[in-house]
Amino acid sequence: MSRIISFSTADQADVLAFLGAAGSLTQEQQRLVGYMREDAHAHQADLDRQGLDWGLSVPDALEHLLADHADSSALGAGNAYYSAFQHIIDANASDPSELGVYSMPSTFFGLMDQELHRLGVSSELLPHGFLFAGLPASVPFPIPCPRDGAPDIGMLALAKAKPAAEAYRAVLDRIPLRRRAVDGTAGVRARGVAGQPGHRVVHAGHDLLLDQRRGRTGGTRRLARLRACF
Template identity: 40%
Template sequence: MGYCLEMSTGDMRDVIRLLTAVERSEKQEHTLTVVRDRCARADAELRAQGADLTVTVPQALEELLDGTPSATESPAYTHAFHHLVAAHFSDTTDLGVWSRPSWFFTLDEELSRHGIPPELLPGTFLFSGPPLRLPHTGDAYPQIGTLPTPLAAPLADSYERVLPLLHPDYRETTHRFAELMRFEAQEWETARKLGQRQDTIFFWIG
């Protein structure tokens, strides 16, 4: 069994505004229609796989919008939040299928040995959780992580610096993250000059 790792970028404030809006704008209502459809399809797929959700993904979405989750433990809320983010963020970048995502914590140890600070370690930004409190998934996965976009450039710089020093087992993944973050840093600078605020890099493991 493997877990897909995906990445996208956007303005997390747009997601939070939709979740907390007292009166939604026409644009927000349109976005919500898209999200509801995605949640319904995701729910059908998960149930076909035999997932134990406790509540449906569409129900979890409505409860998040109302601020009243009825379950203390269910992956449905995490899936619903994922689709809320997807409706506001860029197209996803596929970072592969991982049989043991916990391997990233081993990579953390290698990077830490060479001076990479905690906030730039994969185990930090891949598993940091959503920017608001959700009921626990009840299992190790799916997982949500975020990285502030302004940290993309320092991350790329530091990974490029230590890359030649790493054990060969860790170089390919470190190089991939360095490339991705260099690109995201450039995109962020361009967006900032255009007055756009793509402040969050969002990670999904599921």
Template identity: 45%
Template sequence: MRPISKIVNYSMANRGKIARFLPAQDLTADDIQLLDKMRAVARARQDDLDRQDVDWGLPVQDALEQLVSGRADSTAEWAGSAYYAALQIVIDHNGSDMSTLASYRSPITVFTTLDDQLSTAGVAADLLPSQYIFSGPPSEIAFRIPRPLEGSPEIGCWPMQQAGPAIKAYREVLDRMDPDLRYELKELIGALDGWYSEWADGEGSFWWAEDTSVFFSVVG
């Protein structure tokens, strides 16, 4: 039996655009249409889970309705998975298209090991990757959303202002990394720099926003 892998995806989104749905207040007509699309995707996600006989004790569409009403208070043991699945739907509908960083048997093991090597090489603690890839929802969401019990799905949020210093620090120590992790770090640098360069160069454009962030999604 092959080990189950987890896929690490990433996208770019504005934290404020996501938070305006959590809770949903003063929505525009366009926002209401977007929320209707989210609801349809949440129902489809639950249908897919039902076909797999996966029961989180809270349907994804119900988790979404709770989030947009400003709460996440289900007592179901696996409710965190439903809440994070619903939150990811909100992120997806307010951000860029998603790209894939990599697939790992244990992403947390890879990135904490990378943390250790980067730290040894002198990279500051607030720039280490595991603390943003697995950071959870953006702080602009004013209520607590329970985490999934086994860390899947998982969500991370990294403000663009911090991505720039991280990219610089990673490049400075890249040659000192263990060869087995050098490729992983190069991929992470590329993922961060693709969005950071666009954001940094686009300041003053109509789409630019100070609260733009890289969002990570770990699924599998």
């Protein structure tokens, strides 16, 4: 399965404010929840067309998160909860920009980490760590992980975005970006490398959030995403 890695920006606090907020939503939050519910139903309809059953629907998972819990025991509950969380992200973030299309992205960026670190890039700026960081540690209750690793979510504090981009550019001409890795299975298929320009337009104090999934964009403010192509 190939993955489109895209990113956008949002204030982490805006996203987390929706967790457990059912019954106490502001008028603006209610408006955004309307977008989330619409997207969640569209997402579920797409899953139904594909015959995919996670045991918990994306709309129900969204309502669980709004009600301050993620305690379904369904086998695919993690997939539904992460998808619902991404719809919360989408409603609060900027329009996404695309980083690139990758096969086996975790393997590819793990190998890229090795190259970048060998060339002197600081460990805290290596791309695999933030592309696959998972949910923010400040999520107030446990959310199970997707059983197959997708969708996935990452996060990069914007204070590190410019230093990361500058560090990558400084060594870019010494990295064989189009070389196939691991017997040819983990090469980059399309444009884009970690550190691509675009991070610099965000506001200080916000976070760059990234996710991996399939879905549509829209709404007033959107956020960082990695979308998986099925």
